[in-house]
Amino acid sequence: MAYKIKSAECTVCGACEAECPNIAIGFKKGTYVIDPAKCSECEGQFDSPQCASVCPADCCVPA
Amino acid sequence: MGNVIALDSILGLGELKAPAESTPVEASGCTTSSCGSSDGPADMDPAVWEKVKNHPCYSEEAHHYFARMHVAVAPACNIQCNYCNRKYDCSNESRPGVVSEKLTPDQAIRKILAVAQEIPQLSVIGIAGPGDSLAAGAKNTFATFEHLQKKAPDLKLCLSTNGLALPETVERIAQYNIDHVTITINMVDPEVGQHIYPWIFYKHKRWTGLDAAKILHEQQMLGLEMLTARGILVKVNSVMIPGINDAHLLDVNKAVKSRGAFLHNIMPLISDPAHGTHFGLTGQRGPSAQELKVVQDACEGGAKLMRHCRQCRADAVGLLGEDRGEEFTADKVEAMGEIHDDGDARRTYREHVESERAGRHASKEAAKAEVQETVGTQADPILIAVATKGGERINEHFGHAKEFQIYEVGPKGAKFVGHRRVDQYCEGGTGDGETLDTVLSAINDCAAVFVAKIGGCPSKSLEAAGIEPVDRFAFEYIEESALSYFKDYAERLGRGAVRSRAGQDAVIRTGALTARRA
Numbered sequence: 001m002a003y004k005i006k007s008a009e010c011t012v013c014g015a016c017e018a019e020c021p022n023i024a025i026g027f028k029k030g031t032y033v034i035d036p037a038k039c040s041e042c043e044g045q046f047d048s049p050q051c052a053s054v055c056p057a058d059c060c061v062p063a
Numbered sequence: 064m065g066n067v068i069a070l071d072s073i074l075g076l077g078e079l080k081a082p083a084e085s086t087p088v089e090a091s092g093c094t095t096s097s098c099g100s101s102d103g104p105a106d107m108d109p110a111v112w113e114k115v116k117n118h119p120c121y122s123e124e125a126h127h128y129f130a131r132m133h134v135a136v137a138p139a140c141n142i143q144c145n146y147c148n149r150k151y152d153c154s155n156e157s158r159p160g161v162v163s164e165k166l167t168p169d170q171a172i173r174k175i176l177a178v179a180q181e182i183p184q185l186s187v188i189g190i191a192g193p194g195d196s197l198a199a200g201a202k203n204t205f206a207t208f209e210h211l212q213k214k215a216p217d218l219k220l221c222l223s224t225n226g227l228a229l230p231e232t233v234e235r236i237a238q239y240n241i242d243h244v245t246i247t248i249n250m251v252d253p254e255v256g257q258h259i260y261p262w263i264f265y266k267h268k269r270w271t272g273l274d275a276a277k278i279l280h281e282q283q284m285l286g287l288e289m290l291t292a293r294g295i296l297v298k299v300n301s302v303m304i305p306g307i308n309d310a311h312l313l314d315v316n317k318a319v320k321s322r323g324a325f326l327h328n329i330m331p332l333i334s335d336p337a338h339g340t341h342f343g344l345t346g347q348r349g350p351s352a353q354e355l356k357v358v359q360d361a362c363e364g365g366a367k368l369m370r371h372c373r374q375c376r377a378d379a380v381g382l383l384g385e386d387r388g389e390e391f392t393a394d395k396v397e398a399m400g401e402i403h404d405d406g407d408a409r410r411t412y413r414e415h416v417e418s419e420r421a422g423r424h425a426s427k428e429a430a431k432a433e434v435q436e437t438v439g440t441q442a443d444p445i446l447i448a449v450a451t452k453g454g455e456r457i458n459e460h461f462g463h464a465k466e467f468q469i470y471e472v473g474p475k476g477a478k479f480v481g482h483r484r485v486d487q488y489c490e491g492g493t494g495d496g497e498t499l500d501t502v503l504s505a506i507n508d509c510a511a512v513f514v515a516k517i518g519g520c521p522s523k524s525l526e527a528a529g530i531e532p533v534d535r536f537a538f539e540y541i542e543e544s545a546l547s548y549f550k551d552y553a554e555r556l557g558r559g560a561v562r563s564r565a566g567q568d569a570v571i572r573t574g575a576l577t578a579r580r581a
């Protein structure tokens with residue numbers, strides 16, 4: 001139960017990082033990555049995964 | 064801000080103060096907040112004028128003398144525009160297909176101070192992306208401004224936004240003393256908006272269609288009102304999209320004017336399949352120079368129009384129309400070592416400008432009076448393309464010009480109406496025919512082109528195309544020269560020696576100038 005970022009499509013804008021309620025998203029080696037241990041898919045927090053909702057490249061997807 | 068020079072006395076006829084020349088559409092009818100404050104010079108709030116007179120993006124006169132700089136510290140965005148591909152910078156403030164060097168707030172401060180030390184014309188620091196300056200909590204934007212206010216308090220601050228997050232951030236904007244805000248408003252009707260914005264991210268949710276456009280519209284209007292209520296200047300940008308919002312822009316102009324926007328800037332949609340934007344891929348075209356001018360002219364009586372915006376990139380540095388960004392990349396700034404900036408050079412420069420500008424208005428008026436006397440209303444206004452490096456003078460070689468400033472000159476005087484970007488005709492010393500063709504199509508609606516110098520070959524091609532190359536005003540002031548030329552032109556027109564170019568249109572160039580990667 002976690003989301004991941006398809007880094008080939010990521011624009012490295014950081015919008016997802018700012019929205020994640022669980023600080024699961026970090027900037028590593030030039031790209032953003034989701035820590036599956038911290039990602040809750042926003043269950044119980046929001047109606048939809050926040051990263052996927054804000055991502056302009058639609059590259060935050062279920063892992 | 065003790066070292067901001069009072070230029071009021073010599074700027075009596077600055078573009079922002081001048082009343083629109085068109086006759087008012089509705090002669091009577093005292094509507095909303097515009098009551099009692101027409102566009103006339105006497106009526107402009109002195110506080111507004113104080114803020115804009117040295118701002119190159121806002122005051123047409125100031126843009127000849129002062130430089131602005133943008134720092135790209137805000138990569139995230141909270142909406143999607145159909146003319147934007149987020150692989151590149153925000154198309155609202157930059158041009159599509161441009162990539163800026165993203166900076167952290169610390170890097171941005173260093174870069175700004177390095178530029179301030181080198182370029183005394185610097186008067187404005189802006190944040191316009193590369194995404195939306197207020198998205199993602201506006202953290203980087205405010206961090207940058209906070210530092211800057213401490214380190215170089217004489218520099219003016221401004222930011223640009225799509226407006227979605229404005230109502231929630233106005234308080235902080237006011238607190239940081241950011242007195243210029245640009246909002247891109249392309250519609251005041253969600254029915255129109257749904258064709259421009261596929262979605263927005265608002266209150267933890269992605270909204271689409273009419274709902275998205277409705278929320279965005281309401282936030283934009285509320286944000287605009289909240290800003291103007293706090294005395295913060297607001298400029299509105301609109302992207303003109305033929306067939307979608309071109310006719311609607313008059314409504315936008317009225318709506319933003321009634322809410323206190325002091326300037327309205329209508330920019331052409333720049334659309335190219337290569338940019339990978341929705342509009343680019345669906346073949347939505349941008350307006351021609353003539354179509355753009357028609358809408359700009361129609362809006363002239365409303366919120367004041369700005370015509371010299373060059374849609375500079377989010378990390379642009381320099382006087383409008385030039386970009387020295389490549390001299391100040393993060394690596395180069397890093398290598399500069401200790402940076403000292405005490406603002407002395409800027410103070411000296413501003414004093415110099417003050418003395419240079421003194422007396423200019425009198426000479427413009429004299430030239431205008433002479434034209435009115437000799438020409439009267441016999442000749443229609445013409446457009447003139449000018450090669451200039453700034454300082455309001457004709458001081459650029461035809462082959463070195465990366466853009467031409469377009470002046471409309473007629474019995475009512477000479478006024479700046481826009482600029483046209485071109486490829487440098489003689490990049491590296493050799494002029495080639497293909498580039499010349501793009502120059503010709505970019506200024507095809509002009510009767511003449513003023514240059515400091517021009518070679519024989521391009522001269523002949525211009526003449527063949529019906530555009531007169533003029534170098535006899537080299538290094539002189541633009542407006543006076545334009546009026547003097549017009550006098551002569553009207554005389555020649557009268558005896559049939561020249562033909563009018565009315566009805567010609569020109570092509571708006573999409574790339575060139577600063578589109579190269581940093």
Ligand code: SF4
Nearest residue numbers: 020039041042049051
């Ligand atoms: S799905 Fe939610 S919790 Fe997981 S990374 Fe995205 S925003 Fe964070």
Ligand code: SF4
Nearest residue numbers: 010011013014016055
């Ligand atoms: S929002 Fe999307 S494009 Fe932006 S950094 Fe996150 S994954 Fe990449």
Ligand code: SF4
Nearest residue numbers: 140144147153154155
């Ligand atoms: S606001 Fe700017 S960055 Fe955001 S989608 Fe629109 S043009 Fe692109």
